[in-house]
Amino acid sequence: MAGNTAFVLVPGLHTGGWIWQDVAERLRAAGAEAVALTLSGVGGETGPEGAGLEAHIADVLRAVERADARRVVLVGHCYGVHPVVGAADRRPDRVARVVLVDTPMPRDGDPPAALVPPHALRTELLRRCADEAEGVRTHGDVAPPSREGWREYGSLHGLGEAGAERLAGRAVPQPWAALAQPLRLAGAAGAAGTVPTTGVLCTANGASLAMVEQALALGDPSLGYLGAPHLTYLEMATGHWPMLSAPGATAEVLLRAAAGEGTAARGPSAERRPGYLRPFVVDVPARPRERTGRVDFHLPDGDGPCPAVVFVHGGPVPAGARPTPRDWPGLAGHARLVARLGAVGVVVDHRLHDLAGFRTAAQDVRDAVARARSHPRVDGGRVALWFLSVGGLLAADWLAEPADWLRCVALSYPVLAPLPGWGVEPRFRPARAVRGAGGLPVVLSRVGRERPEFAATVEEFLLAAREAGVGVQVVDAPSAEHGFDTGEATDEARHAVTTAARAVLSHLAAPGRG
Incomplete structure (x- = not known):
């Protein structure tokens, strides 16, 4: 040939x-x-x-x-x-x-x-x-x-x-x-x-x-x-x-x-659901839900103000994708889980539609947080932010200058520094921003079968956190892959998800960071 x-x-x-x-x-x-x-x-x-x-x-x-x-x-x-x-x-x-x-x-x-x-x-x-x-x-x-x-x-x-x-x-x-x-x-x-x-x-x-x-x-x-x-x-x-x-x-x-070698890309089919549409690994009953603008509120039992957890999805997610992330089983499942544990689960459909969209997405998250803190069921002084996958880059602003009401930042299988060639401005680099986190607790869910280039950003983040004296609780899932919360519902996956959720709720229940 x-x-x-x-x-x-x-x-x-x-x-x-x-x-x-x-x-x-x-x-x-x-x-x-x-x-x-x-x-x-x-x-x-x-x-x-x-x-x-x-x-x-x-x-x-x-x-x-x-x-x-x-x-x-x-x-x-x-x-x-x-x-x-x-x-x-x-x-x-x-x-x-x-x-x-x-x-x-x-x-x-x-x-x-x-x-x-x-x-x-x-x-x-x-x-x-x-x-x-x-x-x-x-x-x-x-x-x-x-x-x-x-x-x-x-x-x-x-x-x-x-x-x-x-x-x-x-x-x-x-x-x-x-x-x-x-x-x-x-x-x-x-x-x-x-x-x-x-x-x-x-x-x-x-x-x-x-x-x-x-x-x-x-x-x-x-x-x-x-x-x-x-x-x-x-x-x-x-x-x-x-x-x-x-x-x-x-x-x-x-x-x-x-010579004609190569693999064709497979699209979704009835027999092969995309990972983000698979069921959440924890079976959590539906909760009362309010939808306003880009934000969904999954409500706990009772009537009084409760702490809130705002979930920030990854991406980029094209503007034409349907369903949008707040209707994905993983995001909704996380929100229902924290609602069952006594907090308001908040999911935001931010507009990270391409790699040029981080500024827009960051503003969407800020708007969602403001809306959550003013919600009648939310205690605005007790809020956590939970970032998933590439959404982890959006954690940088909150780590660099944490507000008094921000009780915890959680990160699941995150990307914590832009990869070369992404062209993302330096502002969105949690692996550097974490040096300003001070006493803000961080809960990080880490998977053992992560893509090497993503795993390297997590290690960079953890090293910077250690050097800055920032407390990071690592929840390991050694056999899990990126996006494991809608993967195979193993005991390990369920344990990792629930352990991280309970850790976040414990920081929301604690007194302020002083």
């Missing part, structure tokens, strides 16, 4: 063909053709001044035409997926497969700037895009990031100091026009296309087949393409630059992709 295949390897932002050279040599050693492109106008490469996306698509098409092999496989990384998909769309008769390395599928009409992680650079790029749309021409290049700035583009896992220095040291400016021009597709390639496509998911950068299937399970129509029949997936246990950190393994993955 390799002897009949030509690989065209297209680099991402601020890099050139050099980044693919080690992989290209290994592909050639396996009998394939391999071309590592440097795109026009990048870092002094010859080409039209201010070369845009269309010029880069033309670069890829020329490489396709020059290939001797019968089968051409186009490989794109980061920005490089745009000219790759554009070229495959124009010559589907010549392109046997597209491979997207640790980068989402671009859509028709999207400028490449839309895929840059949502940090400050993306804000600048999208502002420029808006100017272009209004007829205001912008020119010049986008400077490469600093040494630390590269971490915002993706995980440096596996590179080591020398590799990270090489990446930063050889970085070059990127033509602005290449980021501003929208990708135009006729339909042969892309999300709705027919050209076979493999997504290489780099798990140390936070991507995995499980996450793709979870996105499908959320039911947002805009994400349905992830399960398209022409899309399959392969995983690598690397960071965002596998061609530098693991060139041998990368070459092997590309050969496997060219």
Whole structure:
């Protein structure tokens, strides 16, 4: 198969063909053709001044035409997926497969700037895009990031100091026009296309087949393409630059992709319910519930004011997902459980719809807390906040400056620092914020079979808490996985959930923190 295949390897932002050279040599050693492109106008490469996306698509098409092999496989990384998909769309008769390395599928009409992680650079790029749309021409290049700035583009896992220095040291400016021009597709390639496509998911950068299937399970129509029949997936246990950190393994993955290997993502079915819709592991009868705005109140017995626990879900959860989180069995189950134990269980549908939404979600949580504290059944001086999964990042504000009425913060299988490439602002990093928690009690439910990149953030948090003298009660579930509270209803799972709930309620019953 390799002897009949030509690989065209297209680099991402601020890099050139050099980044693919080690992989290209290994592909050639396996009998394939391999071309590592440097795109026009990048870092002094010859080409039209201010070369845009269309010029880069033309670069890829020329490489396709020059290939001797019968089968051409186009490989794109980061920005490089745009000219790759554009070229495959124009010559589907010549392109046997597209491979997207640790980068989402671009859509028709999207400028490449839309895929840059949502940090400050993306804000600048999208502002420029808006100017272009209004007829205001912008020119010049986008400077490469600093040494630390590269971490915002993706995980440096596996590179080591020398590799990270090489990446930063050889970085070059990127033509602005290449980021501003929208990708135009006729339909042969892309999300709705027919050209076979493999997504290489780099798990140390936070991507995995499980996450793709979870996105499908959320039911947002805009994400349905992830399960398209022409899309399959392969995983690598690397960071965002596998061609530098693991060139041998990368070459092997590309050969496997060219041979048609890969796994299709499975969507939900009647026989296979998504994890978040499975029953809560503790059988708790329904309680009286009030719904107001984005907030549900699950009420305990009696009439007097009671303490409250506000539950904050993870995500991102697409805006079109149904049911919304407050109707998920796990969130409602947690709220009913604390209501049975004598507290008001509060669930908020916050708007973390994508990784750019943390500020909006944080405000939704603040609004829900204010609404809870003013509720006639709530003792506003005794409130706990309970964060789950990626919602753990939203705990940072409350840990950094805990209010007097906040009696406890609980965290279940949390993510406590943004992963590289998420582009989340530093404010949302509980692993740092916990140093300001003082005497605020923390109850943390930790699972033994957690994803390694998530588990690392928990360990970072616990180390910082120990150094700051913050009391953290860890509730371990050694055999459990992420999202275990709606998984298999084992004794261990039930014990972990109820132990954490009783610990939180004990802090709500105690006198103030003084």
